[in-house]
Amino acid sequence: MKALFIRSNRDETALLGFILLLVMFVRGAVAASFIPIYGEKMLGLSLDVVGAAITAHFMTDTALKTAIGWLLDRFSARAIVSAGLLASLTGVALMQYAEVPWLFIASAALFGIGVSPIWIVCLTRVSEHRRATRMGFLYTIWFIGFGAGLIASNLLLGRSPAAAGRLIVAATALSWALSLLISNRRGREAAAIPAGRPLALLGGKLTAMRALLPGMVLQTAGAGMLLPVLPAFAEKELSVDSGTYSLILIAAGGLTVLGLVPMGRLSDRLGRKQAFLAAGFGTFSALLILLATAPPFWQCLVIAGALGVAYSAVLPAWNALLASFLPKSQEGLGWGMFSTLEGIGIMIGPVAGGIIATIGDEADVVRISGMLFGLIGLFYLLVPLRPAEPAGRAPADR
Numbered sequence: 363m364k365a366l367f368i369r370s371n372r373d374e375t376a377l378l379g380f381i382l383l384l385v386m387f388v389r390g391a392v393a394a395s396f397i398p399i400y401g402e403k404m405l406g407l408s409l410d411v412v413g414a415a416i417t418a419h420f421m422t423d424t425a426l427k428t429a430i431g432w433l434l435d436r437f438s439a440r441a442i443v444s445a446g447l448l449a450s451l452t453g454v455a456l457m458q459y460a461e462v463p464w465l466f467i468a469s470a471a472l473f474g475i476g477v478s479p480i481w482i483v484c485l486t487r488v489s490e491h492r493r494a495t496r497m498g499f500l501y502t503i504w505f506i507g508f509g510a511g512l513i514a515s516n517l518l519l520g521r522s523p524a525a526a527g528r529l530i531v532a533a534t535a536l537s538w539a540l541s542l543l544i545s546n547r548r549g550r551e552a553a554a555i556p557a558g559r560p561l562a563l564l565g566g567k568l569t570a571m572r573a574l575l576p577g578m579v580l581q582t583a584g585a586g587m588l589l590p591v592l593p594a595f596a597e598k599e600l601s602v603d604s605g606t607y608s609l610i611l612i613a614a615g616g617l618t619v620l621g622l623v624p625m626g627r628l629s630d631r632l633g634r635k636q637a638f639l640a641a642g643f644g645t646f647s648a649l650l651i652l653l654a655t656a657p658p659f660w661q662c663l664v665i666a667g668a669l670g671v672a673y674s675a676v677l678p679a680w681n682a683l684l685a686s687f688l689p690k691s692q693e694g695l696g697w698g699m700f701s702t703l704e705g706i707g708i709m710i711g712p713v714a715g716g717i718i719a720t721i722g723d724e725a726d727v728v729r730i731s732g733m734l735f736g737l738i739g740l741f742y743l744l745v746p747l748r749p750a751e752p753a754g755r756a757p758a759d760r
Contacts, residue, residue: 413716424705431698586711
């Protein structure tokens with residue numbers, strides 16, 4: 363009976379991982395490809411509208427994260443995940459027919475509702491033991507899905523925009539159908555504490571982790587600025603077509619995926635997470651500024667690969683560090699709130715990127731994004747990061 367229970371838990375972990383893969387596939391296809399390319403070229407929308415649509419997607423995703431985390435501590439993952447994905451399915455179905463700017467933005471916002479629940483569920487399944495390594499595995503799924511969706515959408519949009527839309531809707535529908543197979547039991551019992559107490563616990567944690575807050579906002583703002591302009595930057599500044607652009611993305615995404623687990627293990631072994639953050643952000647900054655000079659294609663491939671390695675050094679160490687500030691009795695709420703804070707940057711970034719590109723050009727956006735990452739790297743090189751207390755024992759893997 364015990365063996366059956368363990369196998370059941372492992373099966374559900376695999377199911378959650380596959381749903382996450384599909385959700386990230388759709389997110390990569392929609393946020394980084396379908397919205398900027400389809401919105402501008404097929405629907406004739408301006409870059410500021412495209413940036414607003416991407417921001418609307420991330421805004422609903424961000425605004426609901428804390429509430430979703432609170433709900434996941436109290437209700438079954440099946441109910442929360444399936445409801446969110448049904449809203450996302452409605453959004454992506456509407457998006458390809460939304461010729462009016464407000465409807466295009468609204469459909470992108472509706473799509474954002476279903477992204478957070480599955481991600482937070484997966485985060486709560488990561489135990490404290492070798493956390494950076496395990497976060498590396500989780501982000502590997504994230505990047506494979508996101509990158510595959512982005513590349514597939516890019517290739518299809520160049521040949522058949524309608525086929526790209528059908529693929530996005532089909533993948534979202536499959537993720538929703540699979541979410542109905544998630545166990546209906548609650549993953550764990552939330553601590554029985556007064557309604558205001560969780561926020562008080564998290565408020566104390568946020569006070570202790572104030573040195574992390576600039577990075578939580580600025581890194582996602584810097585990345586978000588790139589989303590509405592990267593396809594246009596590749597076409598206008600790098601003079602590459604969609605197929606060649608996809609090769610550059612494969613170089614960046616592939617080396618990110620390959621580096622996540624080794625970098626997570628190295629971070630766990632050395633325990634120098636702040637050094638990983640400073641080096642990773644600093645390298646990322648220098649490479650983006652170099653990319654903004656529009657080097658030859660082979661240099662772009664090398665830069666893209668190096669960007670992937672730098673990012674793979676940052677992500678596992680960053681999230682392992684964040685985890686040390688979580689109140690273990692309210693882990694879902696904690697991850698929801700931290701994700702909300704990170705999401706503030708991703709809400710600001712696409713709008714800022716679209717405005718900068720409209721006033722100047724796409725290379726200015728890449729350059730300014732690189733400068734932001736440089737400031738983050740410098741900040742964490744100079745400011746010590748110390749959790750107020752050792753991380754508590756995390757729930758065992760399920």
